Amino acid sequence: MSPKTGEKQNLIRRHNLTEIVEHWAIALSGLTLVITGIFELPIAGRYYITDLPGMKWSGDFIFSLELHYAASVIFITVSLFHVVYHVLQGHTGLLPKKGDLKASVEVIKSFLGRGEEPLFHKYLPEQRLAYAGMAVIIAGLIISGLIKTYKNVYAPDMSYALVMWATWVHNVFFVLFVLAFAAHMAAIVIKPNRPLVRSIFTGYISLDYAKARHPLWLEEISPRMQGAPVRGERETPVREGREEKEPVQEDAGACTACNVRDAREAPDPDCEAVRDHQENTSPGRKT
Amino acid sequence: MNDGKKGGISRRALLKATLTAALSVGLGSSGHAHTGAGCAVATLIDISRCDGCPERETPACIQACRQKNLLHVPEPVDPLPKVFPRGKTEDFSGRKHLTDRLTPYNYLFIHKAEVEHGGKRWSLNIPRRCMHCDNPACATICPFAANHKHKTGAVVIDSDICFGGAKCRTVCPWNIPQRQSGVGIYLQIAPTLAGNGVMFKCDLCHDRLLEGKNPVCVDACPREALLSGPREIIRAEARKRADRMGGHLYGREENGGTATLYVSPVPLEKIDAAIEKGPGRPHMAPVQRRMAKTDTLANSVLLSPAIGLTAGILAAAGALKGRKNSSPEEERKP
Numbered sequence: 001m002s003p004k005t006g007e008k009q010n011l012i013r014r015h016n017l018t019e020i021v022e023h024w025a026i027a028l029s030g031l032t033l034v035i036t037g038i039f040e041l042p043i044a045g046r047y048y049i050t051d052l053p054g055m056k057w058s059g060d061f062i063f064s065l066e067l068h069y070a071a072s073v074i075f076i077t078v079s080l081f082h083v084v085y086h087v088l089q090g091h092t093g094l095l096p097k098k099g100d101l102k103a104s105v106e107v108i109k110s111f112l113g114r115g116e117e118p119l120f121h122k123y124l125p126e127q128r129l130a131y132a133g134m135a136v137i138i139a140g141l142i143i144s145g146l147i148k149t150y151k152n153v154y155a156p157d158m159s160y161a162l163v164m165w166a167t168w169v170h171n172v173f174f175v176l177f178v179l180a181f182a183a184h185m186a187a188i189v190i191k192p193n194r195p196l197v198r199s200i201f202t203g204y205i206s207l208d209y210a211k212a213r214h215p216l217w218l219e220e221i222s223p224r225m226q227g228a229p230v231r232g233e234r235e236t237p238v239r240e241g242r243e244e245k246e247p248v249q250e251d252a253g254a255c256t257a258c259n260v261r262d263a264r265e266a267p268d269p270d271c272e273a274v275r276d277h278q279e280n281t282s283p284g285r286k287t
Numbered sequence: 288m289n290d291g292k293k294g295g296i297s298r299r300a301l302l303k304a305t306l307t308a309a310l311s312v313g314l315g316s317s318g319h320a321h322t323g324a325g326c327a328v329a330t331l332i333d334i335s336r337c338d339g340c341p342e343r344e345t346p347a348c349i350q351a352c353r354q355k356n357l358l359h360v361p362e363p364v365d366p367l368p369k370v371f372p373r374g375k376t377e378d379f380s381g382r383k384h385l386t387d388r389l390t391p392y393n394y395l396f397i398h399k400a401e402v403e404h405g406g407k408r409w410s411l412n413i414p415r416r417c418m419h420c421d422n423p424a425c426a427t428i429c430p431f432a433a434n435h436k437h438k439t440g441a442v443v444i445d446s447d448i449c450f451g452g453a454k455c456r457t458v459c460p461w462n463i464p465q466r467q468s469g470v471g472i473y474l475q476i477a478p479t480l481a482g483n484g485v486m487f488k489c490d491l492c493h494d495r496l497l498e499g500k501n502p503v504c505v506d507a508c509p510r511e512a513l514l515s516g517p518r519e520i521i522r523a524e525a526r527k528r529a530d531r532m533g534g535h536l537y538g539r540e541e542n543g544g545t546a547t548l549y550v551s552p553v554p555l556e557k558i559d560a561a562i563e564k565g566p567g568r569p570h571m572a573p574v575q576r577r578m579a580k581t582d583t584l585a586n587s588v589l590l591s592p593a594i595g596l597t598a599g600i601l602a603a604a605g606a607l608k609g610r611k612n613s614s615p616e617e618e619r620k621p
Binding site for chain 2: 018040041042043046047048061062065066069070072073076077078079080081082083084085086087088089142145146149150151152153156157160163164166167168171
């Protein structure tokens, strides 16, 4: 897990392997669910999708349902794992904070060239809001999907009102899920966010970038991160005079990565970001 | 002959009395326990008794069904919306008179078969309509819940929310539902791009079942070739009749079981070979429930929350334990 070579210099870990696997399991199974869910509508034959090479199956509602079920097993299992695993460890970095709505507006304005964006914790305020929104959507999809699945196998004659609610919650939340997914994709197209993308593949982002845009996160992790030697080129230009104008707060909140309340006094050695940085900057570091 | 007739009448009267009694005492703890209304109902169709009403222009069951249902099918818009991209519509509004097949205006027809069996020639008349399956894929996987199996056993399409995509017909082993283009809610949304009308089929007179009454076809039959009543009583009666005539059953196991049981004096494969099959004229071959192959995965889906919760608890406990046990020195091993 920890970087051992010089390839990782000037990088800081943003996601561990568990988080990366969670993300991609939910993303890929979710995408499969979207596609197979669409093919539960009678459109593949009508719109000649079944005539495309390798897509004949798309007109078979029962085969599509099997794929839908298979993807659901991954989607539901990992979603529930995600909630329990992080709640029990007190990971709260992705939960919305007070003022996130206002801050999100400022961030979006800054993307449009109006005003400066605020300093960030590990996640952007709109990321935290989007996470909460996606959590509600996924919860709705899972609950309604489980009701529909139970009906399909054990209770085709269950209350019509319940079936109707489950069906339409599933359909409406499907649309919301697709819109949220589109917004997620749009967010990584925005230039200032692009350096974050690598972390969902490799777990790491540039330390320069983190210092420039996520100083509150670095402060939470460890005071050693502040003023840490920087090597390599900056990946994102830092706005002029930003560090001086906006000093980091003295009293940082809980570390979202390691759950240490006062990271400066007791940096948690279990925090992978701290550990990685220590290893990268220690004199005996392998290169 | 007279004795037999009297005996027959007497037996039928006895059966009716039994069914009525069973209905009157109720089948369970539902809110309709006193009348039996709303309880699971099945229908028995005794092929040996149906003669197709030769003396009538239209068989009595079909006549009754059409009288009850024909007015409920709205007139399609003219012209029918163009359906992108295939342009295929289905319009029976000019053929409402058809009674020899299933159409959006005709939910019951008599299938005729000439069969040689046991050294005898049988001229059979077989009332055909929706089987009202125990676990109907047409209803369970309707994307808009426009089709539903009710506690009465009736599988009912809600024509107010059906888009006429015909998925129900595709997954029905007998392709029962019939589409009328140019009617229904799709006209209000995007008639060219989505939907293509409304699907229509027999609803087993669900409204009457809720009142504790029989479907109109059952009440109309002059030969009592059709019976309806509490599911288990009808199933037992069907078995008894089949045993008595050395006959055969259809609908008991088909597609995982249905609420319609045909009792036939001749093997069903001979009937299936003899009847005219095609659109609106379903086969009578053995049918496996295709959705059965999805049940294992569906059960896995139902188990997945427990798996995810358990895995999450174990993984978090392991991580927390590892955090407690580890010291900074151990973590900073060179």
